Amino acid sequence: MTASVTVLETGLLTTVQDAGREGEASLGVGPSGACDRASYRLANRLVGNAEDAAVLEVTYGGLRVRAEGDVVVATTGARCAGCWPHNAPTALRSGDELVLGVPASGLRTYVAVRGGFDVETVLGSCATDTLSGLGPDVLAPGDVLAVGASGLPMPGVDLAPVTDPEAGDVTVLVTPGPRRDWFPDEAWASLVEQPWTVTSDSNRVGLRLEGEALERNRTDELPSEGLVRGALQVPPSGTPVLFLADHPVTGGYPVIGYVTDADVDRCAQLRPGQRLLLRESDLRGRRRG
């Protein structure tokens, strides 16, 4: 009999995520996928899955699931309260429950099961895209998720020595974006010198940042243009949005800068109220043009 997992409680938001839909942006389909890709890949590695297997992405804890059949699971990302090993593979006996309390730091926890969650793909991915509505529905109590067949050997590690997501101020590197020249130097200085506060209307689409508004030196309309994860787009309010996994494929406001790709994963662990410090990367000098 194949194992499955029954969802009992989901917390604020739990979705199925994987590596996302690459290569479909020209159809208006965004990438979606796990917000914190490093934690997502680690979760799969810990249970011997392919790195692009489907996992659960839990927002601010609150997930409760029951194993129907024996399974091996691992949680990564935000470490949730509860007597549960984290960043480590663990066996759940049939009938056992996995209960995730509120995390001490960070926002998103990844739950991988050995064999992966066997969920129908849409355009090659199981990811729930909260912006476009593609992919499976957001999880709800009563959902039953089939567990796939395990393929790869177990990794032979008891515990991955990774640090927990940061509490307090988080510093990341930025480089100038395509429309840096739509802003005066004072605006760029303000971007990389002031602390930005993550607001509560942030989500998988992006982090809305609060702070002193950035002024533009051009007020004409920008024809929409393509963007990727990490873009710092400045709408007319003057306070930037940092785009995450479910970003739109194009945007009509100028992108002043980009958070370095590897740092975007850390941004995906920021909670409302936490402060984000954007620091200019010295990569800037190395780019020509």
Added chain:
Amino acid sequence: MRILPSGSTALLVELADLEEVLGLYAALAADVPTGVVDIVPAARTLLLVTDPAATSLSSVEEAVRATEPRADLGGWGDLVEIPVTYDGEDLEEAATLLDCDAAELVRRHTGTEWTVAFCGFIPGFGYLTSPDWAFEMPRRSSPRKKVPPGSVALAGEFGGVYPRESPGGWQLIGRTALTMFDPARDAAAILRPGVRIRFVDEDAPS
């Protein structure tokens, strides 16, 4: 052509106009530079998304600069016919805005060969253009909260078809029964950049 930075994984190529975008897109789509995983055309730009493990931004930039844009776009993409019932709520008003009557607007709309310039807004929504369509259609002053799927519409210099129910401010001139976007289909979107479109009046006497 200007090549603008877009983080550590992408480049934004800025061009003079939509025609240049289409010409370069056609050339790049036919011969995708190594390590480029997505090419996203828009009104004035092409975004090239790369796999950093497979290439560097500087080699992609070189490949783009060395690419000869396709000059003749006639007959480039597939030609798709979209059957339309021209009974849109805004048909009369849209015709008035173009100083003609409804029959003339339908004649112009069906008499034009359109090309999908780029997609965006929602999955499968294509922005259609044509050198033969020299009209500028104002958007509705207040957008609709719900535009029905299959609505055939006009706004600005563009034509479009709503792939699913969504909010929208375009002028609705008709509707098609075709499913414009179906992720379960091999080609999920009917409107892909480069595809040529002819609208066919279903009620026209044959």
